[in-house]
Amino acid sequence: MTRVEAHFSGRIGGFALDVGFAAPETGVTALFGPSGCGKTTVLRCIAGLERLEYGHFSLSATEVWQDGFRFLPPHRRAVGYVFQEASLFPHLSVTANLRFGQKRAADRGIVFDEVVTLLGLSRLLGRVPARLSGGERQRVAIGRALLSQPRLLLMDEPLSALDRISKDEILPYLERLYDALSIPVIYVSHDLAEVERLADHLVLLSAGRTGRGAVAVCGFRWATSVCVG
Amino acid sequence: MPLVLPPTVLGFYLLVAATLRARPLDAFFAVALPLASPGILTGAIPGFAHTAGEFGVVLMIGGNIPGQTKVLSMAILDYVETLQWSTAHQLSGPMLGFAFCVILATTVLEKRLRRRLR
Numbered sequence: 001m002t003r004v005e006a007h008f009s010g011r012i013g014g015f016a017l018d019v020g021f022a023a024p025e026t027g028v029t030a031l032f033g034p035s036g037c038g039k040t041t042v043l044r045c046i047a048g049l050e051r052l053e054y055g056h057f058s059l060s061a062t063e064v065w066q067d068g069f070r071f072l073p074p075h076r077r078a079v080g081y082v083f084q085e086a087s088l089f090p091h092l093s094v095t096a097n098l099r100f101g102q103k104r105a106a107d108r109g110i111v112f113d114e115v116v117t118l119l120g121l122s123r124l125l126g127r128v129p130a131r132l133s134g135g136e137r138q139r140v141a142i143g144r145a146l147l148s149q150p151r152l153l154l155m156d157e158p159l160s161a162l163d164r165i166s167k168d169e170i171l172p173y174l175e176r177l178y179d180a181l182s183i184p185v186i187y188v189s190h191d192l193a194e195v196e197r198l199a200d201h202l203v204l205l206s207a208g209r210t211g212r213g214a215v216a217v218c219g220f221r222w223a224t225s226v227c228v229g
Numbered sequence: 230m231p232l233v234l235p236p237t238v239l240g241f242y243l244l245v246a247a248t249l250r251a252r253p254l255d256a257f258f259a260v261a262l263p264l265a266s267p268g269i270l271t272g273a274i275p276g277f278a279h280t281a282g283e284f285g286v287v288l289m290i291g292g293n294i295p296g297q298t299k300v301l302s303m304a305i306l307d308y309v310e311t312l313q314w315s316t317a318h319q320l321s322g323p324m325l326g327f328a329f330c331v332i333l334a335t336t337v338l339e340k341r342l343r344r345r346l347r
Binding site: 047048073074075076080083087090091100101104144145148 | 242250
């Protein structure tokens with residue numbers, strides 16, 4: 001069985017990070033831990049936005065993005081990255097934002113109309129980001145990430161900047177999305193309720209480290225936290 | 230030069246562009262330049278308008294030939310040097326008006342462009 005394998009270690013600022021885990025190639029893997037434990041840094045490492053002393057990341061045996069010898073720059077990694085804060089380009093319409101990654105990526109069969117329907121974006125297409133609510137912005141950002149035809153979807157607390165009502169509005173979309181998707185998702189969160197609702201697998205993080213050995217949490221189909229390397 | 234976006238915000242958008250497969254040069258033209266353009270434009274206007282009051286370089290290069298390369302600022306300088314104060318004053322009036330218009334236009338334009346981006 002192919003699987004996503006990640007191992008990053010090194011210092012960043014005054015913070016020591018040593019994280020390794022393996023996740024299955026399907027479903028949502030939550031990276032869970034308290035604020036400030038390095039979850040976002042791990043995601044940035046996976047996307048190639050951060051480079052630590054030691055890093056290894058592979059999607060499968062043939063698709064290695066980073067190891068001791070090579071380091072693919074961010075624009076050559078097929079990730080969809082949904083940022084915590086508003087990240088839509090303010091000078092582009094919703095449609096142009098959605099198409100930004102799609103135009104530049106090799107087609108892997110993720111279709112514009114399907115994403116628009118799945119995320120309920122049809123009413124928003126002609127607007128500019130300034131005319132969207134927080135929840136709508138995040139839905140567009142998710143759509144844009146998906147349309148960049150990713151092999152892996154990274155979500156960095158996509159709901160944390162939203163109020164309760166926007167969260168409740170967006171969660172059903174996420175659930176539908178994860179059911180429809182066949183690509184792995186790594187979902188960073190410090191909210192246990194969110195993780196319980198969305199995640200299939202769990203990696204626990206504390207103070208820049210992953211736990212050693214398997215960790216099972218009730219209510220998940222199966223949960224692992226494995227150290228590699 | 231006034232920038233509409235602080236550099237850190239611009240840097241964040243460049244990272245976002247990279248995660249959407251944009252090569253660095255592509256990201257510069259597709260994201261950084263459009264986002265900075267209001268600042269570039271509103272910075273360029275006073276920059277160019279400033280030359281209306283310039284006389285040193287204009288004199289050296291243009292030669293101050295009457296009817297050909299004699300400009301308003303040069304005319305004012307000539308009148309001041311020949312102590313024709315009142316004529317110099319009359320010519321300075323429109324210059325002042327022009328400066329006011331430029332500042333007004335820049336301010337209005339910048340506000341509009343900013344609003345579009347926010």
